[in-house]
Amino acid sequence: MGSQLNSILVDDARQVRRAHYPVWVFIVVPISALLIQIYLPLFQTMRFVAKIDLPLLVTIYFSLMRRSQIRGLGIGLVLGLAQDSFSRFYIGMYGICKTMVGYFSASVGMQFDVENSFVRILLCLVFYVFHQFLYWVLQRAVLGQTVAVDIQGEAILAVINALIGVALFHFLDKLRIRE
């Protein structure tokens, strides 16, 4: 148990190194995530894509890999506000949620070996639930809306998002600048 725990914790300088990416990755990947999210659900067979929060997964990934709280919250802020722009709700709802997800995932990323698949699944799961809970709280507290929560459905979606997140992270790892 102790050895397993040590394997996922940061224990040397190699593991705390920040990943670097070409500039275009920071532009193309978020826009692609948004585009996929708004375009694919138009097709009957691809409607499930609307349930996958790709902007959230991209936020978590860059925050984890960059290991900077400021950069993490910045990525979350931009992606959240962009996602807000396509929703019918007020701008800032997703912005706040993803800002906090970016900040905290960057904080967590400094403590764990974020290239471990198990850690990635766990973090995606936790931050998805955190994001949804935060959004629900904002809807109730800020907008005064009562929204029913399907806990079982959200749990399933959290698992699905986590699994897709791992696959997405694996793909995005290929875009890293090798040192």
Place this chain on the structure above:
Amino acid sequence: MDSLLHRYRNITVLFVAILAQLGAIAWQVKRDDNVSLLRIWAVSAVTPMASLVENLRTGTFGVFTDYFAFRGTRDESRSLRADRDRLRLENQLLKNELAAAQREEGLAGFRAHTPSKMIAARVIGATTGLGTRSVLIDQGTVAGVQRGMAVVTPDGIVGRVLAAYPLASLVLSVTDAGFAASVETQKNHTRGVLKGMGSSTARIDYVPGGQKVEPGEAFYTSGDDRVFPRGMPAGRVVSVHEGGTFLEILAEPFSGEAAPEAVFVIVDPVHQEIPEVPITNAPVFLGPDAPSASGASGGQSGGNGTTQADQLMDQYRKIGAAQGHVFGGGNVGSTPPNFNLKVPGVNAPGVAVPVPGVAPGASGGTGFSGRAVRAVAGVVAHPATGARFGSGMPRIAVGGSGVRRVVRPVSASGGLRLAPDVPAKGGTQP
């Protein structure tokens, strides 16, 4: 101080970012205007790419799928298969073109027959909100689209424009939980409010209990909301339940759950009439009238141009003359002639004198045929007047509708049973 700021720099930035966004939300809620510059930038940056992808897909997707589907076909009759594949491809392309032409024709027809001025638009994206159902269309303020305009298809209403950007617009779908439109039923013009539920069905609120609304009945926009012009198809009732003050009605929007490919934005709405419910009672077939004994049509006229009543009157006149009776000359209380008397050649065998429509030996015409039967059916034993028809003379009665009808007794084969004559005192009576 500097070291303190540096130490808490990250958390400070986080708080500033959160507070700024909370302030932005509060500002939007207060102004009730969510079309901000940031939203315009974001939508304008992404929607052209969505339009590009959609155009590429529609232009090349069919060709590529057909190409890949046919690529693996290799066998001995390669040339024949190639021909077949080519024909299939052509057929598929022609089918696609035909479907597109039919769709365009339908849209053009809808546009031509709708008095409202409309702008055609293509759906290029769906929004990402949780539980929301809204779509992006490729027409914006540049094309004249404004917030609040109605969006429709030939099938029915799709939604209304929630926000208009320069090159695109956000449309709140009819199935979104935040959607509402004023509607009324097609049959009884009962009014209500159609509201989305976030699923494929919608509900219709504020229809007072006791109103007659049936499953399958269509709802049309009433025009009261000043968004949708009157007379646009809205949905069809799925279920109706009594719910106290108001009925609980679930309806299925005509536009369906799936986003359509092409829509119309109504820029200049013109109200139109709600179409009438088609009459479901099919016309009932009525056969021809039964032929009379003489073969005359309808049994109403004799072969010599006289009516059966004329012939019957002539018969009675001859019977009366045989007894020396002078018509119009009898005194009050005098014995009337016996019209049942058998007179040879008139109503008894002897010298053949054909009397069309009267059965030989019949004691008075006791039947009606064809149209005469239907005419008398309502007045034989009229519930109000008590009028009854017996044998003999033509009668005049007043039908239920107050129309005077002349009833002509014809042959006994008419098939209508009549009440017997009132028994006479001390002799026979007609």
